Amino acid sequence: MTRRLWSAPARGADVLIRGARVVDPLAGLDETLDVLVRKGRILQVGTGLEAPTGCRTIAADGWLLLPGFVDLHTHLRTPGREDEEDLASATRAAAAGGYVAIFAMANTDPVVDTASLVQALALRAQTEAVVPVGFFAAVTRGLRGEQLTEMWELAQAGAVGFSDDGRPLSSAHLTRRALQYAKVTDRFVAVHAEDESLTRGGVMHEGAVSAKLGLGGMPPVAESIEVDRALELAAYEQGRLHLCHLSTAASLEHLERAKKAGVQVTAEVTPHHLTLTDECIRSLDPNYKMNPPLRPEADRKALAQALRSGLIDCVATDHAPHAQQEKEVPFEDAPFGTLGLQTAFAAAHQTLVASGALKLPVLAERMSQSPARIAGMAVPTVQAGEEANLCLVDPRETWTVTSAELHSKAKNSAWLGAKMKTRVKLTIAAGSVAWEDGAR
Amino acid sequence: MAKRDLISIDDLSAADVDLLLDTAESFLPVLQRDIKKVPTLRGRTVINMFFESSTRTSTSFDLAAKRLSADTIGIKAKGSAVDKGESLKDTIITLSAYSPDIIVIRHPRAGACQLASANTTASIINAGDGKHQHPSQCLLDLFTLRQAFGRNLRGLKVAIVGDILHSRVARSDIAGFQLLGMDVTVIAPPTMMPREVDSLGVNVRYDLAELHKADVIYLLRIQQERITQGANFLPSLREYANVWGVTRSRLRPGQKVMHPGPINRGVEISAAVADDPDTLIAQQVEAGLAVRMAILYRTIVGSTDSDTKEAL
Amino acid sequence: MSRAATEAVVLTGDQLARTLTRIAHEILEKNASDTALAVVGIHTRGALLGRRLHGLLCQLSEREIPDGELDISFYRDDVAARGAPGVIPKTPQPVVKDTNLPFDVGGTTIILVDDVLYTGRTIRAAIDALFDYGRPDRIQLAVLVDRGHRELPIRPDYVGKNLPTALGERINVRLSEADGVDEVVLVRTAGEE
Numbered sequence: 016m017t018r019r020l021w022s023a024p025a026r027g028a029d030v031l032i033r034g035a036r037v038v039d040p041l042a043g044l045d046e047t048l049d050v051l052v053r054k055g056r057i058l059q060v061g062t063g064l065e066a067p068t069g070c071r072t073i074a075a076d077g078w079l080l081l082p083g084f085v086d087l088h089t090h091l092r093t094p095g096r097e098d099e100e101d102l103a104s105a106t107r108a109a110a111a112g113g114y115v116a117i118f119a120m121a122n123t124d125p126v127v128d129t130a131s132l133v134q135a136l137a138l139r140a141q142t143e144a145v146v147p148v149g150f151f152a153a154v155t156r157g158l159r160g161e162q163l164t165e166m167w168e169l170a171q172a173g174a175v176g177f178s179d180d181g182r183p184l185s186s187a188h189l190t191r192r193a194l195q196y197a198k199v200t201d202r203f204v205a206v207h208a209e210d211e212s213l214t215r216g217g218v219m220h221e222g223a224v225s226a227k228l229g230l231g232g233m234p235p236v237a238e239s240i241e242v243d244r245a246l247e248l249a250a251y252e253q254g255r256l257h258l259c260h261l262s263t264a265a266s267l268e269h270l271e272r273a274k275k276a277g278v279q280v281t282a283e284v285t286p287h288h289l290t291l292t293d294e295c296i297r298s299l300d301p302n303y304k305m306n307p308p309l310r311p312e313a314d315r316k317a318l319a320q321a322l323r324s325g326l327i328d329c330v331a332t333d334h335a336p337h338a339q340q341e342k343e344v345p346f347e348d349a350p351f352g353t354l355g356l357q358t359a360f361a362a363a364h365q366t367l368v369a370s371g372a373l374k375l376p377v378l379a380e381r382m383s384q385s386p387a388r389i390a391g392m393a394v395p396t397v398q399a400g401e402e403a404n405l406c407l408v409d410p411r412e413t414w415t416v417t418s419a420e421l422h423s424k425a426k427n428s429a430w431l432g433a434k435m436k437t438r439v440k441l442t443i444a445a446g447s448v449a450w451e452d453g454a455r
Numbered sequence: 456m457a458k459r460d461l462i463s464i465d466d467l468s469a470a471d472v473d474l475l476l477d478t479a480e481s482f483l484p485v486l487q488r489d490i491k492k493v494p495t496l497r498g499r500t501v502i503n504m505f506f507e508s509s510t511r512t513s514t515s516f517d518l519a520a521k522r523l524s525a526d527t528i529g530i531k532a533k534g535s536a537v538d539k540g541e542s543l544k545d546t547i548i549t550l551s552a553y554s555p556d557i558i559v560i561r562h563p564r565a566g567a568c569q570l571a572s573a574n575t576t577a578s579i580i581n582a583g584d585g586k587h588q589h590p591s592q593c594l595l596d597l598f599t600l601r602q603a604f605g606r607n608l609r610g611l612k613v614a615i616v617g618d619i620l621h622s623r624v625a626r627s628d629i630a631g632f633q634l635l636g637m638d639v640t641v642i643a644p645p646t647m648m649p650r651e652v653d654s655l656g657v658n659v660r661y662d663l664a665e666l667h668k669a670d671v672i673y674l675l676r677i678q679q680e681r682i683t684q685g686a687n688f689l690p691s692l693r694e695y696a697n698v699w700g701v702t703r704s705r706l707r708p709g710q711k712v713m714h715p716g717p718i719n720r721g722v723e724i725s726a727a728v729a730d731d732p733d734t735l736i737a738q739q740v741e742a743g744l745a746v747r748m749a750i751l752y753r754t755i756v757g758s759t760d761s762d763t764k765e766a767l
Numbered sequence: 768m769s770r771a772a773t774e775a776v777v778l779t780g781d782q783l784a785r786t787l788t789r790i791a792h793e794i795l796e797k798n799a800s801d802t803a804l805a806v807v808g809i810h811t812r813g814a815l816l817g818r819r820l821h822g823l824l825c826q827l828s829e830r831e832i833p834d835g836e837l838d839i840s841f842y843r844d845d846v847a848a849r850g851a852p853g854v855i856p857k858t859p860q861p862v863v864k865d866t867n868l869p870f871d872v873g874g875t876t877i878i879l880v881d882d883v884l885y886t887g888r889t890i891r892a893a894i895d896a897l898f899d900y901g902r903p904d905r906i907q908l909a910v911l912v913d914r915g916h917r918e919l920p921i922r923p924d925y926v927g928k929n930l931p932t933a934l935g936e937r938i939n940v941r942l943s944e945a946d947g948v949d950e951v952v953l954v955r956t957a958g959e960e
Binding site: 477478480481484485488489490492493494495496523752755756 | 900
């Protein structure tokens with residue numbers, strides 16, 4: 016397996032986490048246990064464990080210990096827009112959100128479309144990243160939708176998959192060729208499904224709220240038409256398809272049919288589509304402007320249900336930093352996107368788990384082990400002998416999302432000002448403490 | 456600590472609207488005097504920022520402020536710092552240094568007023584933001600209706616005909632008309648009807664078959680750009696006029712026609728109807744001044760902590 | 768009608784009627800019979816008193832005297848008293864009432880009528896308002912109660928009752944048209960504040 020993740024070297028953690036509720040579907044755990052981490056490896060999982068000398072203890076009664084989260088959809092803005100986000104700030108935000116690995120999309124400036132660029136980014140990650148980072152490569156050079164990238168070489172360099180995300184693939188022909196050719200790489204093609212001829216001029220979901228606000232609508236069929244097309248092509252070519260940020264119930268119907276027919280397809284949903292609806296936009300706050308747009312409650316519920324059933328494989332943030340001045344404009348002029356890494360688990364946990372829509376082990380699996388499998392990386396699990404990739408969460412700590420709390424350079428969070436009821440206390444990524452709440 | 460903005464008709468209760476319209480009515484005698492000015496807003500500053508061309512709205516806000524003795528500054532996007540790429544936020548912050556009391560904004564984008572309001576202590580009055588809202592137009596329409604039909608507009612049937620999808624006037628009027636208990640029908644080609652428009656609580660029709668049921672017919676301007684640039688909202692203006700244009704023969708006696716202007720003769724309204732003295736179109740324009748005076752007055756007017764009468 | 772313990776009646780209905788009649792006589796004595804008189808009451812209770820005084824004047828002089836009423840909202844000197852910028856006023860906004868002056872203000876002697884004369888600011892506003900309608904020959908001021916505490920150099924020509932008050936006190940003029948009863952009471956409100 017080629018290496019797909021890079022981070023700055025750090026000292027292996029030595030810590031005894033005592034009395035947390037350990038929830039790990041892969042290990043079949045959901046019970047109160049002690050976990051001893053020595054030199055970055057999980058040494059023991061059990062009860063009544065004692066800290067050896069030189070190893071501190073964290074009293075974690077009432078807290079949750081989960082396999083660390085993996086994000087398949089981060090916009091790093093590096094290279095090119097380091098004023099919005101860089102490897103250090105993004106990985107700090109990721110760590111504070113409980114993530115132990117993130118994968119960056121290729122729509123940077125320049126676009127990640129050559130092996131040398133992947134290698135250069137990997138080198139930078141090895142000095143700046145506090146959480147391991149991997150990289151998507153573009154499907155087409157410069158995201159221009161014309162000529163395929165050198166996928167084999169990009170895969171050798173460590174690209175996790177291929178995506179022109181930010182933009183849809185411009186034609187059925189191109190989608191077909193990408194799915195065909197990517198097979199030489201044992202990587203998947205991640206598709207942003209959107210028929211741009213239907214969304215032109217649109218800034219939000221087309222429906223009752225857009226009718227009220229007079230904002231250009233993005234009809235849900237603009238997504239489901241393209242989802243259907245990509246699925247048909249994946250079936251035809253037996254290619255490996257990953258559907259980015261699904262947002263409509265209709266897309267899920269297509270997905271379900273394809274999965275039943277055995278198409279090699281995986282799909283993701285964002286924390287914002289799982290927890291927010293287009294009703295939020297009545298405030299005209301540009302932080303609620305995303306693409307795909309926030310949808311009505313019926314879609315939100317369908318997405319949560321699909322995540323629960325496994326039809327949707329994983330939660331991915333579509334973390335999209337935008338400079339303050341770019342979002343501080345009238346709603347219609349603002350760019351699409353919200354931050355997501357730092358608030359993803361808290362938002363999903365307090366909305367879906369607290370309401371009973373989703374069981375905690377399922378959420379843990381969809382945020383950690385499932386995306387890790389899609390990425391082809393070592394799957395985080397709380398078992399003796401494994402490298403420590405875990406996070407510790409206080410499920411009852413309330414905090415307010417403020418600019419100061421957000422580690423990203425950009426502050427365009429849809430949760431800005433929101434009261435959260437769940438907080439990540441500790442993240443150990445690749446064996447090292449990447450985040451400890453309160454420690455500076 | 457909210458301040459008194461007027462961004463959407465939804466910011467107002469029915470009682471607020473009544474108070475505003477009553478206030479507008481008490482400005483009418485002032486506008487008929489030799490001295491058409493009251494000292495109410497003496498020493499106050501009103502900035503009129505128009506990022507989109509407008510004649511009647513900008514002049515009537517400007518004159519309304521002057522009739523109230525306020526100092527006014529007019530800013531148009533062309534020739535201002537905005538032209539040089541200054542952001543709306545920075546323009547607002549810069550102008551706020553002069554401590555204006557009210558900033559009236561017309562902007563091509565929805566959300567401009569919220570952004571402006573967040574960056575100034577001045578009250579923001581929306582003079583039209585994108586396709587979102589145009590509350591002063593709605594208030595002057597209500598004022599016109601009150602003059603024509605009396606104070607109680609409950610049960611009055613209004614048909615709004617035209618490009619509902621792109622019309623901030625339609626959106627404001629639907630909300631304002633309903634607030635006062637009126638029954639609203641929207642009529643438009645299917646391409647110009649917002650999806651899920653019925654969620655706004657209106658009756659939806661795609662032709663003029665039931666036009667005779669309306670007491671008031673409110674026409675919207677059809678813009679040429681909905682046809683050009685491959686937009687394909689309409690095949691042609693001629694076709695629109697044939698199917699949705701309001702002509703005298705399509706009206707029954709007693710129906711009142713309104714239009715926010717500027718009108719397109721021969722498109723949404725025939726010349727004969729436009730020139731008919733029985734329409735309320737001229738009254739709408741006249742109402743604009745008194746209503747905008749009332750809006751400015753109600754934005755500024757406060758109350759002392761002490762008993763209002765005896766403190767005087 | 769129950770009465771709060773802190774209220775004291777200072778003019779009963781009978782006294783109020785007699786007081787108005789006396790004022791009417793004084794007005795007719797002070798102004799020559801060929802003077803073009805007009806009565807203008809200030810909203811709300813000044814307008815009601817003005818109407819009564821106008822009736823008395825017509826009756827006593829056997830002349831047709833024009834009358835009208837004035838709302839001074841647009842002339843107040845505290846229009847924008849809204850505390851710090853961006854603060855919503857605490858009390859409801861006053862309703863603007865109609866100004867109705869169905870006669871030519873120019874060349875008349877206007878009897879301006881109000882219920883209580885206090886700081887003088889209402890009268891200042893009323894005089895300003897009148898001048899925007901025309902140029903009266905003179906303006907005379909008639910008030911039912913003068914409670915003192917003037918903040919402007921304004922002096923009434925006709926006073927129903929001089930009633931020195933403390934700042935914490937209030938004068939409530941109640942008129943049957945608006946309040947169902949004719950009386951003037953002194954209210955001690957200091958304790959409430």
